[in-house]
Amino acid sequence: MKLEGFPQNLTLKDGTQVVVKPLEAKDAPALLEFYRALPEEDRLYLRDDVTKPEWLERFVAHVQHNEVVSLIALHGNKVAGEASLYRALHGWTAHVGEIRISVAPALRRSGLGSVLARDLVKLAIGLGVEKMIVQMVESQLSARRLFEKLGFRQEAVLRAHVKDIHGIKRDLVIASNDVSHLWEAMEALVSDFSPTVG
Numbered sequence: 001m002k003l004e005g006f007p008q009n010l011t012l013k014d015g016t017q018v019v020v021k022p023l024e025a026k027d028a029p030a031l032l033e034f035y036r037a038l039p040e041e042d043r044l045y046l047r048d049d050v051t052k053p054e055w056l057e058r059f060v061a062h063v064q065h066n067e068v069v070s071l072i073a074l075h076g077n078k079v080a081g082e083a084s085l086y087r088a089l090h091g092w093t094a095h096v097g098e099i100r101i102s103v104a105p106a107l108r109r110s111g112l113g114s115v116l117a118r119d120l121v122k123l124a125i126g127l128g129v130e131k132m133i134v135q136m137v138e139s140q141l142s143a144r145r146l147f148e149k150l151g152f153r154q155e156a157v158l159r160a161h162v163k164d165i166h167g168i169k170r171d172l173v174i175a176s177n178d179v180s181h182l183w184e185a186m187e188a189l190v191s192d193f194s195p196t197v198g
């Protein structure tokens with residue numbers, strides 16, 4: 001899938017320059033390096049073991065089959081952040097998109113997470129997603145604040161629903177953002193200005 005508007009050259013709040021672009025197969029080794037360098041406290045709650053080449057291979061295949069949209073931020077030739085949009089292409093949740101996001105510890109609190117999340121929400125609306133969700137462990141306060149700022153609201157708490165990598169059970173918080181109104185407005189705008197075909 002060709003995504004419009006990329007690459008984006010950005011200067012973060014701390015002056016760091018990054019390039020945001022869709023993940024390509026050639027970026028896979030740098031992405032693996034990024035995930036392997038994350039501190040254990042971040043990897044504690046990741047759903048998949050992102051340090052394994054098998055995971056990466058599957059992930060790149062999902063991206064190539066348009067099941068996942070992945071944006072990466074490059075700082076030089078290193079990945080500084082990654083955000084993914086997961087969606088079911090068929091079935092009763094085909095209107096729902098899920099965001100997952102990670103930023104390199106050294107570049108946090110500089111706005112990168114917000115930029116990646118906003119870009120993904122925008123792309124999701126363009127793809128027809130009407131409701132966005134994010135799943136976080138109750139102690140992931142940075143993520144909870146970030147998504148709250150972007151208009152996400154807590155919708156459910158599943159008690160003792162996830163086990164961290166040490167086997168300790170944690171509550172899972174699901175926050176959501178109904179973007180269908182934005183989508184309806186965009187659709188109206190497009191139909192207002194679409195040239196007649198034929």
Ligand SMILES: CC(C)(COP(=O)(O)OP(=O)(O)OC[C@H]1O[C@@H](n2cnc3c(N)ncnc32)[C@H](O)[C@@H]1OP(=O)(O)O)[C@@H](O)C(=O)NCCC(=O)NCCS
Binds near residue numbers: 103111112114142
């Ligand atoms: C969550 C995460 C992606 C945020 O990335 P980031 O680049 O630091 O985010 P931003 O700089 O855009 O922060 C946006 C806002 O979120 C809130 N926030 C972010 N980190 C915070 C922290 N440590 N403490 C309190 N608020 C925080 C703030 O309101 C911040 O705005 P401000 O800096 O103007 O006050 C990053 O901390 C991360 O990778 N965490 C580990 C993985 C994770 O929790 N992923 C979410 C599950 S999907």
